[in-house]
Amino acid sequence: MRIAIDAMGGDHAPQAAVDGAIAAAEEWPDTTIVLVGDTSVLEPLLQGKKLANLELRHASEMIEADDEPVKAVRRKKDASMVVAGRMVKEQEVGAMISAGNTGALMTTGLLVVGRIKGIERPALAPMLPTVDGEGILALDLGANMDATAEHLVQYAIMGSLYRSKVHGVAEPRVGLLNVGTEAMKGNELTKAAFPLLEQAPIRFIGNVESRDVLRKPCDVIVCDGFAGNIMLKSMEGAASVIFSVLKDQFMRTWYTKLAAAAVKKGLGQFRKKMDYTEHGAAPLLGINGLVLKSHGSSNGVAFKNAVRQARVALKNDLVRSISAEISNGSE
Known part of the structure; x- marks a missing residue:
């Protein structure tokens, strides 16, 4: 090798x-x-x-x-x-x-x-952090800004195989990033992709909203690169702001500094768990x-x-x- x-x-x-x-x-x-x-x-x-x-x-x-x-x-x-x-x-x-x-x-x-x-289109597939620490494979997060419904089906198949072959996940659950969980929600792309994903050789669980991604509703989530990259950057920005505000609050008085010392280790572990860069390299599938x-x-x-x-x-x-x-x- x-x-x-x-x-x-x-x-x-x-x-x-x-x-x-x-x-x-x-x-x-x-x-x-x-x-x-x-x-x-x-x-x-x-x-x-x-x-x-x-x-x-x-x-x-x-x-x-x-x-x-x-x-x-x-x-x-x-x-x-x-x-x-x-x-x-x-x-x-x-x-x-x-x-x-x-x-x-x-x-x-x-x-x-x-x-x-x-x-037709390769996909960049990093692991996004989840609260259980295991992560969720997301694709595409930036290789292609636009996609067709057929592209999303190919992303789903490739992502499912990656989770199975590399991470050992049996029958990976695949979700479609959308603005609602109902089958007919979304734009023309997601509406067209939904029935195709239902027929694909994967374990498709339906639509997933971005607010639920950190709770790991599925093992693989598919989307076009434009929506995916916005989701990724939003997560990065939110995490950065949250930890910045926490730091400011903990440094206000000697009482809060004592509290910070008590929870420092736990917060450090949580920050590491929620950092997508800790989940390894992203394959170009x-x-x-x-x-x-x-x-x-x-x-x-x-x-x-x-x-x-x-x-x-x-x-x-x-x-x-x-x-x-x-x-x-x-x-």
Whole structure:
């Protein structure tokens, strides 16, 4: 098993990628980790550490956070992200991980790796936090702003397979993000998608309102990228404001400071539970190879966790399972 890491992408690159690669290589000696990036920069960060299952692949360029995705991928042929994508395409590695430019990674998936036959639109599928700490897989949260009812059905099938193959969830419950739970609620897209989802080879439970997502009414929730990204950003903003207000309130008097000291540990655990970045990398489902997007602020632990996800997905033949299911559905 071989997994490539785009070492030059992310807020803490390349140190975080190197740290994560070393930790993963030490943890799983049966997996070869390939760090892709400027070897003159990467080699000193290894500090002389020699591991048989840790390799470097030179890439002379890198895609910056503010680069225009399509232009960057097409013009920077030797960028670390693009090189890693080609390695997946050519089956030199089974998966790639990047914390870099999200749009560029999506473009790399589409233009370099390519789509699974029958998939019209790939979907970005991160895990959103839930109060039970297990999370809910949501797709699409930004790969495509627009979608058709048929796209949502494909998202549902791919998401259901991911939850089953990677997370071991038996018969994942799939919900459709909507403004009400009644079958005929919503806009033209959700109204058209509802009956198609009822007929799809999934366990469809109906419409789910965004206010209920944190309570985990289902294991997979599907939506178009526009609505999904708004939902994600709303959750991020609400969490940020809530914790900011709590901090201000706890710092008002010495009484409240004492109370803060008493609940500090519990609040810290709750904040970690409700942080979607703690739930690992987000797969770009529908690509003909395993492509994982880590959060831009990923540290070494996050990269190691992404490798763990990739290993499970590869062992369970996720991409081939999606391809087979989509092919069966199109016959």
